[in-house]
Amino acid sequence: MEIFHPAEILSRDEIAAVQTRRLARVVKRAARSPFYKAKLDEMGVDPESITSLDDLTRLPLTTKDDLRASYPFGMLADEHRELVRLHASSGTTGAPTVVYHTEKDLRTWADLMARCMHMAGMRKEDVFQNIAGYGLFTGGLGIHYGAERLGCLTIPAGAGNTARQIKLLRDFNVSAVHIIPSYALYLAGVVAEQGLDPRDLPPRIALIGAEPHSEEARRRIEEMLGLKAYNSYGLSEMNGPGVAFECEHQNGMHLWEDSYIAEILDPQTQEPVAEGEVGELVMTTLTREAMPLLRYRTRDLTRFLPGECACGRLHRRIDRITGRADDMLIIKGVNIYPMQIEKILLAVPEVAQNYQIVLEREGYIDQIKVRVEIKEEFFIEDMRVLGGIQKRIAGLLRNELLVTPRVELVEAKSLPTSEGKASRVVDLRETKD
Amino acid sequence: MEIFHPAEILSRDEIAAVQTRRLARVVKRAARSPFYKAKLDEMGVDPESITSLDDLTRLPLTTKDDLRASYPFGMLADEHRELVRLHASSGTTGAPTVVYHTEKDLRTWADLMARCMHMAGMRKEDVFQNIAGYGLFTGGLGIHYGAERLGCLTIPAGAGNTARQIKLLRDFNVSAVHIIPSYALYLAGVVAEQGLDPRDLPPRIALIGAEPHSEEARRRIEEMLGLKAYNSYGLSEMNGPGVAFECEHQNGMHLWEDSYIAEILDPQTQEPVAEGEVGELVMTTLTREAMPLLRYRTRDLTRFLPGECACGRLHRRIDRITGRADDMLIIKGVNIYPMQIEKILLAVPEVAQNYQIVLEREGYIDQIKVRVEIKEEFFIEDMRVLGGIQKRIAGLLRNELLVTPRVELVEAKSLPTSEGKASRVVDLRETKD
Known part of the structure; x- marks a missing residue:
């Protein structure tokens, strides 16, 4: 050596x-x-x-x-x-x-x-x-x-x-x-x-x-x-x-x-x-x-x-x-780390480089939404194909996180990118407690 | 030593x-x-x-x-x-x-x-x-x-x-x-x-x-x-x-x-x-x-x-x-360096930090205009006072440069500033030859 x-x-x-x-x-x-x-x-x-x-x-x-x-x-x-x-x-x-x-x-x-x-x-x-x-x-x-x-x-x-x-x-x-x-x-x-x-x-x-x-x-x-x-x-x-x-x-x-x-x-x-x-x-x-x-x-x-x-x-x-x-994010009482989500997403072949985790509040309940860029060749207008990808990602995330996030598929290069460190989590909840 | x-x-x-x-x-x-x-x-x-x-x-x-x-x-x-x-x-x-x-x-x-x-x-x-x-x-x-x-x-x-x-x-x-x-x-x-x-x-x-x-x-x-x-x-x-x-x-x-x-x-x-x-x-x-x-x-x-x-x-x-x-700028056949202008302006007590040299063309003749920030305490509405400052600056510049630039007095902090190197010369001439 x-x-x-x-x-x-x-x-x-x-x-x-x-x-x-x-x-x-x-x-x-x-x-x-x-x-x-x-x-x-x-x-x-x-x-x-x-x-x-x-x-x-x-x-x-x-x-x-x-x-x-x-x-x-x-x-x-x-x-x-x-x-x-x-x-x-x-x-x-x-x-x-x-x-x-x-x-x-x-x-x-x-x-x-x-x-x-x-x-x-x-x-x-x-x-x-x-x-x-x-x-x-x-x-x-x-x-x-x-x-x-x-x-x-x-x-x-x-x-x-x-x-x-x-x-x-x-x-x-x-x-x-x-x-x-x-x-x-x-x-x-x-x-x-x-x-x-x-x-x-x-x-x-x-x-x-x-x-x-x-x-x-x-x-x-x-x-x-x-x-x-x-x-x-x-x-x-x-x-x-x-x-x-x-x-x-x-x-x-x-x-x-x-x-x-x-x-x-x-x-x-x-x-x-x-x-x-x-x-x-x-x-x-x-x-x-x-x-x-x-x-x-x-x-x-x-x-x-x-x-x-x-x-x-x-x-x-x-x-x-x-x-x-x-x-650490706490969603519906469950501890979630953003890295768990990335690990799942980037193992899916249809997923492009970028994703975003959005936290929202509906009434008194925190919701987690994951916006995922899909590679151009898979982003076709056939709703059945996209629907299938969406379901698959949601299932994989549920198994990892134990909560079911909403999954939104978006076109490649539609999410904000950064030349510096990526900012993956967007918190839209009005108050944090 | x-x-x-x-x-x-x-x-x-x-x-x-x-x-x-x-x-x-x-x-x-x-x-x-x-x-x-x-x-x-x-x-x-x-x-x-x-x-x-x-x-x-x-x-x-x-x-x-x-x-x-x-x-x-x-x-x-x-x-x-x-x-x-x-x-x-x-x-x-x-x-x-x-x-x-x-x-x-x-x-x-x-x-x-x-x-x-x-x-x-x-x-x-x-x-x-x-x-x-x-x-x-x-x-x-x-x-x-x-x-x-x-x-x-x-x-x-x-x-x-x-x-x-x-x-x-x-x-x-x-x-x-x-x-x-x-x-x-x-x-x-x-x-x-x-x-x-x-x-x-x-x-x-x-x-x-x-x-x-x-x-x-x-x-x-x-x-x-x-x-x-x-x-x-x-x-x-x-x-x-x-x-x-x-x-x-x-x-x-x-x-x-x-x-x-x-x-x-x-x-x-x-x-x-x-x-x-x-x-x-x-x-x-x-x-x-x-x-x-x-x-x-x-x-x-x-x-x-x-x-x-x-x-x-x-x-x-x-x-x-x-x-x-x-x-080097050539105006009406005369060689002018921007530093000559700065030297004159910053020796005038009424002048604030910033100035700009604007090159314009009227017909076939290149004109030089100097926009100068005046300190707040001198920038009063009395046209005679401002007119006097303007005349004095124009005279000093003429003596140094041997051409007569137009002088425009502006309020302090009204010209663009930069955190990097200052860009003092603005060339508005349509063609440069």
Whole structure:
């Protein structure tokens, strides 16, 4: 096995040893910040007493609200003069959050990112197009620094401007791209509309992340663009991209346990779920200097996958994110995640790229409607054919969700598309309670 | 004098020695590219024969059209596998151009940029907000890498979203910004509209560049925002920002002659202009590995400033860019540069931030009209007062331009503004010939 970094092939014992040593250090470092100093004092936890991984549960959980409340400086565990970067959220839905980095933090992040890219088969010889917004969004600069660390010829293409993206892919014979899943499907559609085969575009590897997507969406991207698509997981609170990534086997994302301790907890009780069950991913940074986070509740739902990966790396694998704890819809008393709906829809051959979930209220009852684009060749005026497709989709959804959504078939390319992250859920209910 | 890099304080003899050595090397390197190999062969120039600075004039001039014609790989002087970055122009006005960088090229660029920032008074302790588009535009990543090299806490704010820019400036007590001149004036206006004093914003230093602007525009920025604004010069063909920069004395931009050889040529004859005369800046890269450029015609008009700077650095200073060779307007047979008009307008106390130059055709005669925003307190209904201002502006413009433009006074904030580069010239002539 070719590796980028020796930490990739640590044994489980070695991982535990590294985690133990780094946990003790990071707790002491976190205790320098106003937030954790107060929190640990309040809980009566002496940082010096954290000496084993079993001590983890004695540490406080940290939430996004904690980050907001301590904006802008409360989480800072470092001298100001060692800081070289900050990333801040837009704060469009509440107070912003901020994450700081020292120069060493940026190096560690770039190394983790390069390790991910290498694991997915990228090499120094690749020409890499980074189709992601730069600036404060961590997906742009995070991936960028990783690609330069790996030594790829990196094209900082940014987001949007599809015609130009396609021109760059072709002109520079781009072999690997970073792209948001819904935009990958959109871009393939634009090429197909020009009467060309998207599979003739040069890339052989796509790194996909930044929005939850189903296995079916990944397979569609692979088929439409004629490449291998590798799932990426990250969040700005844990630097950004580079937390977990798929290897060549594409069977879950190896989470770098030398840099993070991951727990899967029940989002309601905050107790560990049973082995292999889905719950909220909770993470502790082990290497960050400027702003360590202890047991951060990511709100992302996933599970640890059982068994060892054929690649030989022993860092545990997490399943694709099945949604966010906050994304859960409750319809007629049933919990529904949008990702369950996507999974069903994109497995139906007649379905085109786009769909929309519409929530409505009739009287006091919430209704869920799914608007589905049907491929042109199936969208014929024969009501029996369309009726059959509609019934089939409704049945499949009922089996998965345990409620019966209304299904509306629409023509391909009639639903709004976006060059950014797709917004799949439209809530038309007048009040939310 | 505090310096960032020893090359800042080279003597003139040492600069000449470095230039001679590096010129010989860069010509040999350039000759590896298909474009220069063919060009030098055609001119019968043996790269080995370039041994002194006097040999410079034996080398070919290079134009933007040459870059376009050799897109995408014709200028490449390096093995593909050593490349780590490319920046490409949008090619909206013709074929795109591309510039490649090796890892060493990026390091050199960041060093030059950090040297500029340090010379303008920035230090490691500064909090730096980079208000510039990232991605393929070199102004974003170029400045960003320089600030990180210097060790500043860097906020990759990107372009646009003024409310958020202002929030970041305040929340993180930002001490230095990079900002486009017209956007600096716009941002100050937004703060003033909130009933607040833009001078209370924290920054003490602004790096301004990316669009030509007059001394009067700089002074306005300084007064409105209560800071020192330093001119920056660069262009993507010469990496991007970091080519020349003002020192604390703000009297012209020191051009880093250990990395570039600069000539000022007559744009028509390509002969050197007389000492101190305005002409086209022509530059040769001395340190670039991936894509050296020999005697590149920048189209930018400037002159060498006479005498030595009080700061003690002996790298020659260029004057602010007075326009582009392409920007020249010919009205009634007279050459006019938009910057001449800005210079006059912004020195008039009654004039607000914005103005527009409108070109019209009446019959066969081109007319120039200048629409000028007048500050609210002067925009009163008394026609005599407004008439007086109008006459005064028309007189000042006539003296400068030698043609008499029509002057139209408009209310403050009535002309279109932009969050990007200002577009000052509107051409309403039906045909251009």
